[in-house]
Amino acid sequence: MTQPVLEFGHIDKSFFGAKVLKNISFVVPSGTIVGLVGENGAGKSTLMNILSGILPADAGWMKLNGISFAPHRPSESALAGIAHVHQELNLFPNLSAAENLFIADFPKQRPESLSLIDRGSLQSRATELLKQVNLDVDPGTLVEKLSPGQKQLLEIAKALKGDPLVVAFDEPTTSLTQPEADQLFIIIRQLKEQGIGVIYISHNLGDVMRLCDQVVVLRDGEIQGAGDSENFTIPDLIQLMVGRELETLFPERRNAPQDEAVIQMHSLSQPGVVHDVTFTLRRGEILGISGLMGSGRTELARILFGLDSYNQGQILVEGEVVSALAPRKCVDLGMAFLTEDRKLEGLLPSAGIVENMTLVGLERFGSRFLGVLKRATLKDKVEEVVRELSVDYRNIELQSVQTLSGGNQQKVVLGKWLLGGSRILLLDEPTRGVDVGARYEIYEKLVELADEGVSMIVISSDLEELVGLCDRILVMSRGEIRASVDRQDFDRKEMLQAAFGEERLT
Amino acid sequence: MRGNIGHIQLFLRDYPVLWLSLGLVLLVVPIRPEILSPLNLETLVLAVALLLVLSLGQSFVLITAGIDLSLPAVMSLASVVGASCLAGDSGLTGTPVSVFTAILAMLLIGLAIGFLHGFSVAYLRMPAFLVTLASLLWVGGVAVWYTESKRIPVTEEFIQVWYGRLLGIPLPVWTVAILAVLAHLLLSNTVMGKRLYAVGHGLQTSLVSGVPIGRTIVFAYMASGLCASIAAVFYTARLHTGSPELVENEVLLDCIGAAVIGGTSLFGGKGKVIGIVMGVVFIALVGNCLNMLGLRYWHVIMVKGGVILLAAVLDTFQTRWSGAE
Secondary structure (H helix, E strand, C coil): CCCEEEEEEEEEEEECCEEEEEEEEEEEECCCEEEEECCCCCCHHHHHHHHCCCCCCCEEEEEECCEECCCCCHHHHHHHCEEEECCCCCCCCCCEHHHHHCCCCCCECCCHHHCCECHHHHHHHHHHHHHHCCCCCCCCCEHHHCCHHHHHHHHHHHHHCCCCCEEEEECCCCCCCHHHHHHHHHHHHHHHHCCCEEEEECCCHHHHHHHCCEEEEEECCEEEEEEEHHHCCHHHHHHHHHCCCCCCCCCCCCCCCCCCEEEEEEEEEECCCEEEEEEEEECCCEEEEEECCCCCHHHHHHHHCCCCCCCEEEEEECCEEECCCCHHHHHHCCEEEECCCHHHHHCCCCCEHHHHHCCCCHHHHECCCCCEECHHHHHHHHHHHHHHCCCCCCCCCCCEHHHCCHHHHHHHHHHHHHHCCCCEEEEECCCCCCCHHHHHHHHHHHHHHHHCCCEEEEECCCHHHHHHHCCEEEEEECCEEEEEEEHHHCCHHHHHHHHHCCCCCC | CHHHHHHHHHHHHHCCHHHHHHHHHHHHCCCCHHHHCHHHHHHHHHHHHHHHHHHHHHHHHHHCCCCCCCHHHHHHHHHHHHHHHHHCCCCCCCCHHHHHHHHHHHHHHHHHHHHHHHHHHHCCCCCHHHHHHHHHHHHHHHHHHHHCCCCEECCHHHHHHHHCEECCEEHHHHHHHHHHHHHHHHHHHEHHHHHHHHHHHCHHHHHHCCCCHHHHHHHHHHHHHHHHHHHHHHHHHHHCEECCCCCCCHHHHHHHHHHHHCCCCCCCCCCCHHHHHHHHHHHHHHHHHHHHCCCCHHHHHHHHHHHHHHHHHHHHHHHHHHHHC
16 A cells, blocks of 8 residues: 555635535545546636645645645645646746746856856756656757647646655646647656656546546535546546436437538648648538647648638639638638637637627628617527527626636637528537536537538547547548548547558558 | 616726716815806816817727827828818808818818728738827828918808807717717627727637628728817817817827726727716816816826826726736
8 A cells, every 4th residue: 555645634615605625535645646527616626726725725634745734825835745737838938948947946156146047057957857757858949849748748847846746737638639648648657656646637538547546526516436547437437527417428410411512622732731632521511630739630720711821722612612711701601610729719708708609690680781780689699599508607798708617618609600600610629628518518519510411620639529529530640631531430549540640541 | 776776886886987077076166166167167068079089089999909199190181181172262262062071171081091090900910009100290291291381271161160059059069979979879789889899809719700800990990080080170160270280199198098097998899988988078177177276287287197097007907807817
């Protein structure tokens, strides 16, 4: 038996009378990876905030290496040996990797009073830390030049700087591709070998099952289940998390895609981005595009929506050749683009639900002359779509959408396009940062739409999602389509190989 | 009933400028009761009308997260061109038709310069600040060059635009009131209005959502130019003369300040006509009260500058806070 490095005992916490944590007790043994799962709002973040000294607990205790531990501020927690690796990276893109590592305590030259940075020591200590996380870049590299995966590793190196006893990861893989995530898992397992206790928070249950030795499931601030992960299956976890039975995460299709082509792309090329891409999207089809980050999958969607240009090839929408694509024209053609950057390209974050939802279809509610809005019709229609998508909100007009959870935000973006009458959806990472319950609701809606004849292209880093949802999957690598696989032939291993570009499938 | 009270509370919270204005009046009345005299009130209302036209135009641009610094120059150019239309020897001089053509020419100048601004910002992707600041210089320069620095007197008929009354209320007050109502309807109740806010809230999101960004931005700057022209008509009539230096550049700070004090955000996406009206009333009150108290010009602009700075600070913090949520 390994020693417990961190113990939580009967932790309670309320905000304004609402209990968000109830009697939380569990143990993180040294050299063990504990997965902490639960829907958004289940209490994971609050628990981590208590651990890091941002919030005090109302009742209960924590012990670190058997000694009572009650940090009053983050620096105290860090000094005691608790490190956090956050979902949103806290890195300065304009500084080098080494400077980012030591931003809070640069090694100084003597005499210290001059505050001159000891560049030599900075370089050597940074090199050593980078080696620990298998990050093979020069410490002088600017962070903006690193890939998302490399940034995540750098963030871990930063966490390891203080020789932590416990490292807590909060959704570390959201912006990573599968190989980058695999690389990350190797590092996390190394931490485990060194006897560090690891807390791993993620919505990606596949990752949790693969990585973690133990799991703790939270719902509404209570532990619903805990134990060795081999005693749980993913459906078990989901049921514990959402508290209701989900037959499967992916709903069944009722209608098969029709034969009629909605989008045809012929030999589309743009140097350095995509090369000779040809495919057809049929009516009512859910077409997945898989591939690593930088494989050209997002870029292809941006070209198709007229945001980026191409220099060769032809695009047909509903059988008509279209040239000089622009977002406005695409919207008129009935296309929709749910981008991967929800904050910057999907939402007006400080505006309300009504304002966001009517952005695309606004003209339909304006009079022909002067564009005077029929406000009542407009609000009714928004309320109808909001109900259909079961968006959770307090005030449909005044509440800014940035205060909604990730899942509800994504529903608003989807609703905006549905209200605009879109029949061809380009969905880039439709469930990023969306919790399990909302994810299921989004899948359900997408399948329902496809059954009604809406066509969609789904781009995702999550192969499980594509396999569960799509009629057909295209695998992209280095700007080319390497494989096109029909539903009955879905094979995760082959598709991954194609994504890596090791083998060309026919 | 409850709902109504809630609305009133929200209103007072959203527009602290209402309290400020009230406080200011209460402060000054005991010292200078004549502030409430009919004569002073009319002066005040006319000052409000003049500033409101400019502030409304400016707000269209501010809502799209832009700024229009060219207003004083546009007004000057419109003023001298309008005056020279009246003075022209076309046989129409002295008739109502000449007044009409002069006003039309003035409005067209505002629209044309506004179009140039909008085009530069929307299609050439130039910073609004730079484009309109450059116009403040070159358009102003053109006005001086055109008149060789001379003032051009205007006809009696034209002056009626400012001094005329309908049902006892000055014509400019009518005009501006109608304009404010139209602006309110446009912003709150039309497709274009919603697009102005959307563009200011999130340019990238608007682009991806198929909002015609170019047209929307051009519209905002043309509206601003048009409002500058309307203000120029009134100023020119009031001064009985077309002048290449029609107003002090301080007017610019007044109209931006009034908008910001009234809740329009310098970061775009926020602003309502009702708030702008209150902001304008406050700025006009500050000027009027300080004058009544016998303070010097520089005292007045110091206080105004300070108040506007404070409003900008509040705006910044509010935007940050709501962004951090």
